[in-house]
Amino acid sequence: MGVELTTTRLEDAAKWAKSSMLDKATGWGRKFSLFSYPFVTACCGMEFMSVAGPKYDIARFGAEFPRFSPRQSDLLMVVGTVTEKQGPALKRVFDQMAEPKWVIAFGVCASTGGFYQNYHTMPGADQVIPVDVYIPGCPPRPEQVLDALILLMDRIQSGRGHSQLRDKREQLIATSQDEG
Amino acid sequence: MAQKVLDAVKASHAAAIEHTESQHGDEIIWVKRDQLLAVATWLKTEPTMAFDAPVFCTCIDRLDWRPLGVPPSQRWTEDKPRFEVVYQLRSTQHRFRIRLKVAVSESDARVPSLASLWPAFDWQERETFDMYGIRFDGHPDLRRIYLYDEFVGYPLRKDYPKDKRQPLVRRDDLPINPIKRPSIFDDHGKAK
Ligand code: SF4
Secondary structure, three states: OOOOOOOOOHHHHHHHHHHOHHHHHHHHHOOOEEEEEEOOOOOHHHHHHHHHHOOOOOHOOOOEEEEOHHHHHOEEEEEOOOOOHHHHHHHHHHHHHHOOOEEEEEEEHHHOOOOOOOEEEOOHHHOOOOOEEEEEOOOOOOHHHHHHHHHHHHHHHOOOHHHHHHHHHHHHHHHHHOOO | OOHHHHHHHHHHHHHHHEEEEEEEEEEEEEEEEEEHHHHHHHHHHHHOOOOOOEEEEEEOOOOOOOOOOHHHHOOOOOOOOOOEEEEEEEEOOOEEEEEEEEEEOOOOOEEEOOOOOEEEEEEEEHHHHHHHEEEEEEEOOOOOOOOEEEEOOOOOOOOOOOOOOOOOOOOOOOOOOOOOOOEEEEOOOOOO
């Protein structure tokens, strides 16, 4: 079967060099026009504001525009502690976003639950939705956020975001079923 | 300061008081449960008391309470009531502060509601019910306030397992989906 899934960044780079001009162009376009949906639930929101503000200025990377409707955004930023009670809301926001979509877990609370180990905190947003990039820190420094954004842009360009990979997987499965 | 209040309550409601104490500058009245409403009504309506500001209502779980430096006779043991329901009141007029405590047992965790006297206690009593499972008799709308209705048990009780979660949603594509796995806890939060 001709099923190959990319695994390392080096392989990605090699694939990318071979990929068609159209793929490169859409990847390039996508990575510089991220519209983010800030799902801000706790103290990390302060740091999110500073990243979005003029000093650190996330707008330099084309992700400046927070949209407060999931329909209009393609980057979900889970900023802060997610409780079990919020789980259905988070899942619903993610489901409403149009494909392709990416998710950043901002801060240790959104990544793993952080220092909360109790009845009400979800141990990481990835219990409910697939997360592309995790940012450690309580709260993370703005530089870390920018670093994560660049990492994500890398992945978008090479088509390794969660939703992009799922698309590829489904295509591969469909073609291999056609062949078989 | 509030010693005046203690003396006045002792004089007017001697039969309703179990005992009184003072701790860190706060006066505490232990009230018998069936007399709580009467004492509270008197504290609110009596002009020399005029407790018009409800501060908080909460509960203390004394399960396995073995503090150092406290004589064993005062520690929580099996035959003592497990919960203490606490009402803190304040009189803005006379600048009094008083704390009412009611001892209730685990098997009969009921207290008369004070929400009819001070409406601000409505949500506080709901929170106490949510976290400790104390039933407030006569409360207008006693249901969970913070947690979801699907939640089983009362999380701030000391015998609730500290890391037991009750998820509402989980991803289907995770290898371990706790919603689909049979729970290792029974309905009372004890391990099976
Ligand atoms: S990671 Fe720290 S700063 Fe961020 S939401 Fe959690 S506790 Fe707050």
